[in-house]
């Protein structure tokens with residue numbers, strides 16, 4: 674089967690974007706791993722498959738798969754790339770879109786400066802919805818990793834995130850502690866792990882060891898979760914510029930029950946065809 678795709682990225686978090694509306698695409702974990710393979714396929718952190726919505730209020734639906742083949746609930750950088758992709762592929766002319774995802778409905782706005790702003794919905798903080806938190810809601814939780822106790826914030830943006838504060842992201846143990854927390858027994862669904870350095874009440878730096886991928890150049894939901902965790906600890910104000918290795922996202926959140934807004938770029942690299 675020959676399939677058309679676009680290679681896109683959001684601050685270096687890269688995607689194979691598939692139009693499943695005008696093409697019949699049957700994906701399997703094995704095919705996703707091949708597409709994502711940087712030697713044997715196109716290469717990407719995530720595969721995003723656009724489909725027709727089931728909910729009549731939505732313009733589109735999309736599904737997100739990590740490079741390891743697993744399907745996930747949400748993806749912030751993917752949401753921005755999706756908004757650009759459906760316009761470039763002439764699937765819509767709209768600048769405001771409602772899209773159905775496994776994490777619920779997202780609202781996207783194409784801005785005039787080529788940036789995309791996404792209403793990512795309210796973060797989930799209720800203990801019963803965060804398997805890790807079990808029976809109580811707290812700003813932080815202790816997590817024992819091989820005898821060393823880390824203080825983490827646990828936030829769900831539809832997908833799970835653990836947020837650790839560090840003094841310096843450049844020397845943070847992203848590749849040693851990241852994978853251990855990602856597959857820690859207290860996170861049965863595994864987790865994305867963010868290492869957050871607060872610079873001021875409106876600036877922070879972040880590196881994320883993503884579930885099912887490893888460290889990426891940027892993680893949109895990771896930036897939202899980091900903002901929420903920092904705000905709950907009263908370390909930042911309502912709007913924060915979060916600098917990731919691939920560039921900067923603007924995140925706004927005014928507190929529990931309110932939606933998180935993420936604004937940043939989406940870039941098309943090339944269009945191609947692959948035999949799947």
Ligand SMILES: N[C@@H](CCC[C@H](N)C(=O)O)C(=O)O
Pocket residue numbers: 686718719739745746747748749750751832833865883884885886889891892893894895
């Ligand atoms: N890169 C994404 C997040 C993709 C999913 C994540 N790895 C997970 O497993 O939940 C983003 O920009 O949010």
